[in-house]
Amino acid sequence: DTGVSQDPRHKITKRGQNVTFRCDPISEHNRLYWYRQTLGQGPEFLTYFQNEAQLEKSRLLSDRFSAERPKGSFSTLEIQRTEQGDSAMYLCASSPLDTQYFGPGTRLTVL
């Protein structure tokens, strides 16, 4: 499968714990995006990488959130000290230019 992959697909954690998600983009895509989607809503932009450089961060990305793309390939999104309001689907997308292709998402549940 040459699409965008995300791991894990589901994560259940207790409030206050740290979690990390991984995204593997389509191999030739230099742009990588993270979005968050809550139930019944459209995805909301979190952050964007071009190669290894993080070029834009949303105001939604509080200081508890950090994202990296160390070698310009896969990316990780870490949430520290999780809160119940962090429960959502975290989506990763990659693109060569304008068209963004999404992965299956990681469903986070914070108890």
Place this chain on the structure above:
Amino acid sequence: QQQVKQSPQSLIVQKGGISIINCAYENTAFDYFPWYQQFPGKGPALLIAIRPDVSEKKEGRFTISFNKSAKQFSLHIMDSQPGDSATYFCAALKAAGNKLTFGGGTRVLVKP
């Protein structure tokens, strides 16, 4: 501020009918407009996309109509099938921009 407004929130259509979903945008800097289909528990899948220099684009049973002066665009699903039952999102991207701005979504149910 909701930059892309989508309607209706939900619609029910009979098998073989036409599903029509509308979106309106505010920012004239948007220049790329994709539509995504999403099934429960899955990521959004690109259906079809259009740029403002064309008024219509058709791919199979899916057609986008675009009205630049009205800042509106719509998705038509012809000959709707039960397998089309999903949530559809319109989106917009600014020229040389980095993020998609999504509409609120339309849940479509196609009855057999």
